[in-house]
Amino acid sequence: MALDRQPLNSLGFDKAPADTRVVVAMSGGVDSSVVAAELAAQGYDVIGMTLQLYDHGAALAKKGACCAGRDIHDARRVAETMGFPHYVLDYENAFREAVIDEFADSYLAGATPVPCIRCNERVKFRDLLETARDLDADCMATGHYIRRETGAFGPELHRAADPARDQSYFLFSTTAEQLGFLRFPLGGLATKAETRALAARHGLGVADKPDSQDICFVPNGDYAAVIEKLRPGAADPGEIVDTEGRVLGRHEGVIHYTVGQRRGLGIGGLADPLYVVKLDVERRRVVVGPKELLATRRIPVREINWLGDAPFTSRSEWPLAVKVRSTRPPREAIIRPLSDTTAEVELMTPEEGVSPGQACVFYDPDSTRVHGGGWIHRG
Structure with a gap:
């Protein structure tokens, strides 16, 4: 033990x-x-x-x-x-x-x-x-399954010893000051x-x-039912359209869909599988398209909590690895600071299904250290 x-x-x-x-x-x-x-x-x-x-x-x-x-x-x-x-x-x-x-x-x-x-x-x-x-x-x-280690500049956040239990994705916003008081x-x-x-x-x-x-x-896991209860009228129906705006079907509320979703679209009979590539909330439209349209290389990130030793803006680029979903492994990326709390993340290999509202967490590619992260938003 x-x-x-x-x-x-x-x-x-x-x-x-x-x-x-x-x-x-x-x-x-x-x-x-x-x-x-x-x-x-x-x-x-x-x-x-x-x-x-x-x-x-x-x-x-x-x-x-x-x-x-x-x-x-x-x-x-x-x-x-x-x-x-x-x-x-x-x-x-x-x-x-x-x-x-x-x-x-x-x-x-x-x-x-x-x-x-x-x-x-x-x-x-x-x-x-x-x-x-x-x-x-x-x-x-x-x-939580995550490690706090003392480094040359104070407490550091590190991934758990058991990769299958690691919860670093959910703790990226833990500040350096909080790390001084927390134990895992x-x-x-x-x-x-x-x-x-x-x-x-x-x-x-x-x-x-x-x-x-x-x-x-x-x-x-029924998110839509909770949202309908919290926000009555949230599940207004609308159209399912392709990227050219052609109507392919109807839906019972945008809240029932997420970017990258394939199943449950209710538009069968098409030659090729389609995925949700965009949610047009203002027009109550679910936009679908081929899988390749889900591939994303550049990701705008804000509300960044930086846990590196040097100030975030002290360099024009940070070669790190990032996670854009909790279930995916860290992938090689370049992080370009735009301010103390905003950045553009460039993925070396495009990722599919990158969605606004998800976290983008920063990792050292050569160790278990977590360098913080931020929130993905629409560019």
Whole structure:
């Protein structure tokens, strides 16, 4: 176990674990539960914190989502088992304003948002982190699979040891200042099986709990149903057209489609397969075309969070690797800064299905280091 191979204070502080207060962000899943249990077992002054992010009553009926009512119960049970205090914070209004509303509006604008990143950025690593400071904590620990390493210029963000579990894509907006306060004890584990084995060793009821698959407030991945509920009238029908404007069919709302989509278009009988290449929200049109039209080489990026050692604009070009979707490997690219927070990214090999609203995350091509990233937008 990676934590066992660390020095006396595995979190890097020059004092005994008993004198080190750690707030652990607990979702109720196995990962954060193991972090809390391990740190408590090592003698740290652990305080568990769980965020209630949406209606508790509705959440009880929903399985497999983080921060739901069942998960709050599971987090509390872990705290009781390991003997540390646990608190539930009502962040429902903040979560709706900072995450859910933007999610809905982005979809209505034809983008493909990633609300988990905004939740980390605007709720967990901002509001919850400040709460941890108010409690005089020395640091805040989470169950994310990512590594924090100390470099020549301070804390650095690195990919997890297990590539299959790496969550760096969802944490690119973590600032250098936040990295100074955060700890990610699971980042060095080789496999998820190690995490579950630790949960079993501590006698935690969540040892075999399935991983969450959906966005926590989107039941069964049905984004359109959630958006229709949040924004009545969002699913207005319209036309499916080719790139020349010829009408090929009709749709029941642009929100049901994403760039790169092939299945479910309802325009069968054509000789060649067609893909969604553009969403024309103003005209309520879904534009389709051949696969080659999805290939993108140049990507405008904004709201950049830079984690490199030198200032972002200190060079005209940064030869790095980038991810444009969480499920894709980093690809070779040149990043050209336009300002401290905007850039043009040139991919050496074109990518298909690059969509506004997704993140573009920067990686060192020769190491595991994460150099930050930004948000893809329309040029």
